[in-house]
Amino acid sequence: MYVGVRAVASLCVVLCATGSLGLAISSTKTYDEIRAAIVDAEAGYGLGGKVFLNLDELRVDRTLRAMKKYELQSPERGLPAAGMHFFDAKPLIENSSIFGALKLMPKGAILHLHNSAAVSSSWVIKNLTYRQEAKLCHADDRYYFTVRPLNNCPESQTRPIADMRKERQKDVDAFDAWLETLINMKMKPSRNGHASIDELWADFESCFDAIKGFLQYKPFFEAYHRRLLHEFYQDNVYYIELRMSFAKVYDADGREYGAPEVAYMLYHISNDFRRQNPAFHGLKLILAKHKNISDAELEKALKLYENLSVTFPGFVVGFDLVGQEDLNRSLKSFASLLLQPPISSGPPKYFFHAGEIVGYFSEADENVIDAVLLDTKRIGHGYALMKHPILWHTVRRKQIVLEVCPISNQVLGLVRDLRNHPASIFVAQNIPITITSDDPGFWDAVGVTFDYYYAFMAIAPQAGLGFLKQLVWNSIRFSSLTDEERQNITSTMEKQWALFVSEMSKETNWES
Numbered sequence: 001m002y003v004g005v006r007a008v009a010s011l012c013v014v015l016c017a018t019g020s021l022g023l024a025i026s027s028t029k030t031y032d033e034i035r036a037a038i039v040d041a042e043a044g045y046g047l048g049g050k051v052f053l054n055l056d057e058l059r060v061d062r063t064l065r066a067m068k069k070y071e072l073q074s075p076e077r078g079l080p081a082a083g084m085h086f087f088d089a090k091p092l093i094e095n096s097s098i099f100g101a102l103k104l105m106p107k108g109a110i111l112h113l114h115n116s117a118a119v120s121s122s123w124v125i126k127n128l129t130y131r132q133e134a135k136l137c138h139a140d141d142r143y144y145f146t147v148r149p150l151n152n153c154p155e156s157q158t159r160p161i162a163d164m165r166k167e168r169q170k171d172v173d174a175f176d177a178w179l180e181t182l183i184n185m186k187m188k189p190s191r192n193g194h195a196s197i198d199e200l201w202a203d204f205e206s207c208f209d210a211i212k213g214f215l216q217y218k219p220f221f222e223a224y225h226r227r228l229l230h231e232f233y234q235d236n237v238y239y240i241e242l243r244m245s246f247a248k249v250y251d252a253d254g255r256e257y258g259a260p261e262v263a264y265m266l267y268h269i270s271n272d273f274r275r276q277n278p279a280f281h282g283l284k285l286i287l288a289k290h291k292n293i294s295d296a297e298l299e300k301a302l303k304l305y306e307n308l309s310v311t312f313p314g315f316v317v318g319f320d321l322v323g324q325e326d327l328n329r330s331l332k333s334f335a336s337l338l339l340q341p342p343i344s345s346g347p348p349k350y351f352f353h354a355g356e357i358v359g360y361f362s363e364a365d366e367n368v369i370d371a372v373l374l375d376t377k378r379i380g381h382g383y384a385l386m387k388h389p390i391l392w393h394t395v396r397r398k399q400i401v402l403e404v405c406p407i408s409n410q411v412l413g414l415v416r417d418l419r420n421h422p423a424s425i426f427v428a429q430n431i432p433i434t435i436t437s438d439d440p441g442f443w444d445a446v447g448v449t450f451d452y453y454y455a456f457m458a459i460a461p462q463a464g465l466g467f468l469k470q471l472v473w474n475s476i477r478f479s480s481l482t483d484e485e486r487q488n489i490t491s492t493m494e495k496q497w498a499l500f501v502s503e504m505s506k507e508t509n510w511e512s
């Protein structure tokens with residue numbers, strides 16, 4: 001995996017010191033030698049290119065590369081799954097050897113995940129909607145899950161789901177499938193491949209609106225978040241940073257719980273889960289508010305952040321603004337408040353979504369510039385960063401990691417074929433990235449392994465185990481864990497990684 005010193009020296013002699021490449025080739029090195037040196041140098045320069053691999057890891061690297069070659073080039077399959085839309089590719093991916101290996105691989109931390117879109121839609125339908133309290137409200141051609149009447153949906157239009165299901169008892173599966181369309185992008189009409197980004201976002205936001213009422217009911221909120229930890233832990237994730245708005249929750253007696261009590265509920269759920277699963281290292285929370293707020297609302301949100309971070313130091317760790325960037329307020333429009341927030345503890349640690357767009361030369365596209373100027377610790381997506389090469393240097397020098405969410409970008413229409421995802425450029429440029437899943441519940445990509453599949457097969461098809469190792473350790477390195485927590489999770493990860501390498505070493509079918 002190392003770039004040979006001689007190879008780099010040759011490259012310099014040939015590519016740097018002379019203005020005539022053809023002449024240099026004929027008089028110094030053969031074409032093939034120089035070509036090989038360029039390929040080696042690029043592999044060594046890119047993300048993961050300098051990662052040390054021991055002998056066992058080198059064997060696994062060869063196995064993974066052989067699996068990859070077969071899966072990407074197997075002619076009878078036509079377009080490889082890596083080039084297909086997730087909705088079409090999912091069954092192919094599930095059957096692939098690479099997916100099996102990635103599922104087994106310890107993924108470290110998940111750094112970009114929204115709580116209300118994290119749990120698989122099928123679990124929500126098969127579990128929460130089967131509870132007696134579950135209701136569905138219909139207003140203005142929209143449906144909303146709830147337990148008690150909603151402000152935007154009158155009681156007269158709210159029905160127990162159990163009653164509705166009884167009326168459809170001959171066709172319960174179809175009824176459940178219809179319910180799932182409310183919180184699953186695959187089942188929306190916009191999945192036909194011709195929807196605009198605005199239409200996709202409208203459907204996407206309708207999923208958040210539909211599920212919101214369920215997550216305000218304490219018993220559902222708790223069951224849902226326990227399931228969230230379960231789904232990610234089953235996918236070999238050991239730590240999660242969760243973005244959420246801290247909406248109020250109420251219980252069966254009608255008692256309401258504000259943001260600090262909601263944080264406390266999650267603190268308990270996380271600790272209980274850790275007790276039952278000692279390899280899991282917990283949860284931290286990032287307050288995330290929608291970008292369609294006023295200055296006054298942002299001030300209130302920043303004060304809420306201060307209150308939460310003081311009450312739960314080390315548990316509520318940052319602040320973010322979310323929502324479709326080209327339709328909502330830009331970071332620039334909030335800059336003065338974000339630079340000097342009206343709170344005594346100074347600016348929060350920011351983890352801004354920025355550059356989750358396809359546009360160029362607009363305030364929304366320039367959100368990546370503002371995110372960096374506002375000292376964001378990580379950038380959510382950073383898809384648009386490819387058009388800002390001056391920022392690449394700052395991002396790399398300051399080691400601001402990009403939270404890359406491949407399937408989310410595909411489902412929300414930024415790129416159809418993930419082989420064209422700009423993260424390929426970031427990988428080639430050795431700009432730090434981490435792979436994460438954003439809202440997997442809304443497209444049935446349980447956990448994060450499907451996103452790793454696209455990262456490995458579509459974004460970095462040339463890469464091997466060193467790349468994966470770098471991604472996994474990046475997720476720990478760029479997390480908000482304290483030094484002590486980092487040491488603890490590192491020790492878990494080293495054990496789990498060794499187990500993974502040992503298990504993969506048993507794969508002998510791929511040796512040439």
Ligand SMILES: [Zn+2]
Nearest residue numbers: 114353380438
């Ligand atoms: Zn996000």
